[in-house]
Amino acid sequence: MASATKTAEIYRMVMPSHTCPYGIKALDLLKRRGFTVEDHHLTSREETDAFKGEHAVATTPQVFIDGKRVGGHDDLVRFLGGEVKDKDAVTYTPVIALFAMAAAMAMAGSWASLGELLTMRTAEWFIAFSMCLLALQKLKDVDSFATMFLNYDLLAARWVPYGRIYPFAEGAAGVLMISGALMWLSVPIALFIGTIGAVSVFKAVYIDKRELKCACVGGNSRVPLGFVSLTENVMMVAMAVWMLAKPALLGAH
Template sequence: MSKRAVLYRMVTPDHICPFGLKSKDLLERKGYKVEDHHLSNRSETDAFKEKHNVKTTPQTFIDDERIGGYDDLREYFDLKQESEFGSRYTPIIVIFSLAALMVLALMLKGGLPAGLEPFILNFIGVAMVILALQKLQDLVAFSNQFITYDLLAMKQVRYAYIYPFAEAFAGLGMLAGFPALLVSPVSIFIGAIGAVSVIKAVYIDKRELKCACVGGNSDLPLGFISLTENLAMLGAGLYMLSAWLA
């Protein structure tokens, strides 16, 4: 005998409930034949909520028992909630991983010379550009978080608005092979100030802060990863400058 479930979800000309679609997909993947009822307007939805004394849709029923919404359905099947996927470190791990893979892809294609030195410099360049992109998506949110620990931004708030552009410029300069005297001072400057700021805030003052390196409202703790990022920018800038002077 096939398993059956009854699902009520909002499907209107202006809105298709994403959790209703997810509930239907989950039920079907679990082997249920779904009796799919569409709530096509606000009055139908409100009447359904009042009848079943619920505050939200979708709602799933299995064997005439109300299971509830999408989160309740995942719990019914002993599945981890989607909100629990990943961690606070997921964004930075994804950024660094994609930066490394992009450089490797270009090397495999022959667009970049193979070797450890070009890999490291181009990896730092790509990572800086992606990190700048994260910050520039919401510059105000980034600045609100950044000025709580960056020593220069605390004194000159406008630096918080300049920083992502400087980071993007330095990263693009590394990738484009701009003259070292044009790129390295910027990379050294923002990397050195950033490293000193993290050391003071985290390791001297022992403050528990969130890092703005992946953009405003980030949940990434300020600490070792933030320090490593700044030291990488500082190191890349110093290397480029020393190579030019040699």
């Protein structure tokens, strides 16, 4: 077994203008698993190409254990009993991370301004921060988002420019809601895009039974369309309704 030998060789690119990150990761993994490693640097493109040709491989790094070629970084992970994530697999990780950060920011803001972690402002800021962070993900590549958005949004399918407007509208509404300014503008925006979004997602997923990727965290999302995107839109609608009702409700007290 490989772990019994505890010796390995690795060939990786270490050039003046480029050091292969996967080579660094593979070297670190071997050392953490207790291997004594002979670290061979491929210091030029010519040397790298010659190595690939000699061993009939397409990529570096390449790891050898007990004189046998294991392969690159992912092959090494599998060889040592680890699991390599499928880059195309469906995942909720980006959304979980985004909402967790929004919650942390909301509680931090509440603590700084009111001296308490959980207040009404915490809930308001959580939704507003979430809107801003979701908008930021879309704004990283507006065209890619807008293209994916066309797959299911009812308004974007009929008026294509809406897909490019949406991220700016969501971000603007979120920022205004954080500040508490221009509610006459932010509330209608959130109510409009949230309602259309919720209806679109509900129709695509729960009526038409379509299996689509959600554009909610950007155009390269691997998050499935469904509950998450529906939640995003429902939150916007709820925030808009709350902002409309808040003066009357608080005034009654």
